[in-house]
Amino acid sequence: MLNPISDSLFARAKQLIPGGVNSPVRAFRSVGGAPFFVKAAHGATLITADDRELIDFVCTWGPAIHGHNHPRIRAAIATALESGTSFGTPNPYEVEMAELIVRLVPSIRKVRMCNSGTEATMSAVRLARGFTGRDKLIKFSGCYHGHSDSLLIKAGSGALTHGHPDSAGIPAAFAQETIVLPFNDPAALDAAFAANPGKIAGVIVEPYMGNVGFIRAEPGYLLHLRAACTAHGAVLIFDEVMTGFRISAGGVQAVEKIEPDLTCLGKIIGGGLPVGAFGGRADIMDQLAPLGPVYQAGTLSGNPLAMAAGIAGLRLLEEQDPYARLDRLGSQLRDAVLSAARAKGLPVQVPQFGSMLSIFFTSTPVRDYATALQADAKLFARFFHACLRDGVYLPPSAYETVFLSTAHEGSAIARACEVMTGAIKEL
Numbered sequence: 001m002l003n004p005i006s007d008s009l010f011a012r013a014k015q016l017i018p019g020g021v022n023s024p025v026r027a028f029r030s031v032g033g034a035p036f037f038v039k040a041a042h043g044a045t046l047i048t049a050d051d052r053e054l055i056d057f058v059c060t061w062g063p064a065i066h067g068h069n070h071p072r073i074r075a076a077i078a079t080a081l082e083s084g085t086s087f088g089t090p091n092p093y094e095v096e097m098a099e100l101i102v103r104l105v106p107s108i109r110k111v112r113m114c115n116s117g118t119e120a121t122m123s124a125v126r127l128a129r130g131f132t133g134r135d136k137l138i139k140f141s142g143c144y145h146g147h148s149d150s151l152l153i154k155a156g157s158g159a160l161t162h163g164h165p166d167s168a169g170i171p172a173a174f175a176q177e178t179i180v181l182p183f184n185d186p187a188a189l190d191a192a193f194a195a196n197p198g199k200i201a202g203v204i205v206e207p208y209m210g211n212v213g214f215i216r217a218e219p220g221y222l223l224h225l226r227a228a229c230t231a232h233g234a235v236l237i238f239d240e241v242m243t244g245f246r247i248s249a250g251g252v253q254a255v256e257k258i259e260p261d262l263t264c265l266g267k268i269i270g271g272g273l274p275v276g277a278f279g280g281r282a283d284i285m286d287q288l289a290p291l292g293p294v295y296q297a298g299t300l301s302g303n304p305l306a307m308a309a310g311i312a313g314l315r316l317l318e319e320q321d322p323y324a325r326l327d328r329l330g331s332q333l334r335d336a337v338l339s340a341a342r343a344k345g346l347p348v349q350v351p352q353f354g355s356m357l358s359i360f361f362t363s364t365p366v367r368d369y370a371t372a373l374q375a376d377a378k379l380f381a382r383f384f385h386a387c388l389r390d391g392v393y394l395p396p397s398a399y400e401t402v403f404l405s406t407a408h409e410g411s412a413i414a415r416a417c418e419v420m421t422g423a424i425k426e427l
C-alpha cells in the first residue's frame with residue numbers, strides 16, 4: 001500500500017522520537033509494516049495523512065465510545081475554551097464531574113481526578129499501601145495497569161506486544177513487592193494470601209481483561225477476589241480505566257454486582273482529552289493529602305477543558321444508554337468472524353461483551369495470559385493487513401481489544417463484517 005505522506009512523516013519522526021512514536025504499540029512492530037499517520041477523525045472514520053478513509057476499531061484505544069469528534073463534546077470544549085485553559089484553582093467542572101462519577105459508579109463515594117490511567121493506578125496503589133501500612137501488591141499476568149514501576153511486571157498491552165513484559169529500569173526491590181498470579185485462578189489467589197499473612201496491601205485487577213485481548217472473569221471469580229480481600233484486610237482495586245463507562249455506565253462492577261474498595265478510571269471519562277481518576281470508599285480516599293498522609297497531586301488535574309469534554313461524554317451516555325445497541329454491534333461483528341472462520345475450518349475464539357471483543361486464532365478457549373499467548377499472532381498479522389488494505393483498521397496487535405462506538409451503527413458495521421469475512425477467506 002502506498003502511503004507516501006505517512007512514510008515521510010514516519011521517517012522524520014524516527015530521527016527525533018524514539019521509534020518514531022509516543023506510545024510503543026503505535027509503531028506496528030507486532031503486525032509488521034509502517035504505521036499510518038492520521039490527520040482527522042469523525043464518527044467511525046479515520047482520515048489518514050494520505051487521504052485514505054479507514055473504519056476505526058481502535059477508537060483511540062477505548063475513549064471514543066461516541067465515535068470521533070462528536071459534536072456535543074466538541075461544543076463543550078469550545079464553550080470551556082472561551083473562559084480559559086487552566087486556572088490552578090478549584091473549578092466548577094470538577095465538582096460536576098465528581099457528582100457524575102459518584103452517581104454512576106456504584107462503589108465510588110469520593111473521587112480524585114488526575115491526568116492519565118497510569119497516574120490513577122499508581123496513586124491507587126500508593127493509597128492502598130498507605131491505608132494498610134503494608135507493602136506487597138498482587139496483580140495478574142497480562143493485566144496492564146499503565147507504566148509505573150510497581151505495575152509494569154508481567155503486564156499486557158504494548159509491554160506484551162513487544163516481547164519484554166518486564167521493563168528495564170525497574171529496581172528489583174520494587175518488583176519483589178509485586179506478586180504476579182494467573183487470572184481466573186481462585187486457588188492461586190488463596191495460596192498467595194496464605195504465603196504472605198498480613199503483608200498484602202492490595203489486589204489490583206482489570207475485572208474484565210482488555211490488554212491481552214478481551215477476557216472475561218469466569219462466574220464467581222470476582223466474588224472470590226472480593227471475599228479474599230475482605231478476609232485478609234487487603235484493598236481490592238478494580239482497574240476500570242478501559243472498562244469504565246464501556247462495559248456499562250457503572251463499569252464491570254455494576255454488571256457483576258461486586259463493590260471494589262477503589263476503582264481506577266481514565267479513557268472514556270476524558271472524552272478524548274487526557275484524564276484519569278481514582279475513587280472509592282470514603283475512609284480510604286480521606287487518607288489522601290490534604291486530609292491524610294498519602295501524597296498525590298497534579299498541576300493540570302481537573303483541567304477545565306478535559307472536565308468539560310468528559311462531562312459531555314458521560315452525559316451523552318446517561319441520555320442515550322447505548323449499551324444494548326453497542327452489544328448488538330459487537331455480536332454482529334463476532335458472528336461474522338465466527339461464521340467466516342467456521343466456513344473455512346479455521347479455529348478462532350471471539351470473546352465479546354458489549355463494545356469490546358477480541359479475535360484469537362486458536363482452538364483453545366482463552367481464559368488467561370497463558371491461553372491468550374497460544375493464539376497465532378502471525379495469522380493475526382496477515383488478517384490485520386488484509387483488513388487494513390480494504391479500509392478496516394483493527395488494533396495493530398493480536399493482544400489488544402477491538403472497540404466499537406455508537407458511530408459504527410449502520411454502514412460502518414456492515415462494511416466491516418464484509419471486509420473481515422473476506423479477509424478470513426484469504427487466510
Ligand SMILES: *Cc1c(COP(=O)(O)O)cnc(C)c1O
Pocket residue numbers: 115116117118119121144145146147206210211239240241242266267276
Ligand atoms: C489504558 C490503560 C491504563 C493506562 O492508562 P493511560 O492513560 O494510558 O496511562 C491503565 N489500565 C488499564 C486497564 C488500561 O487499559
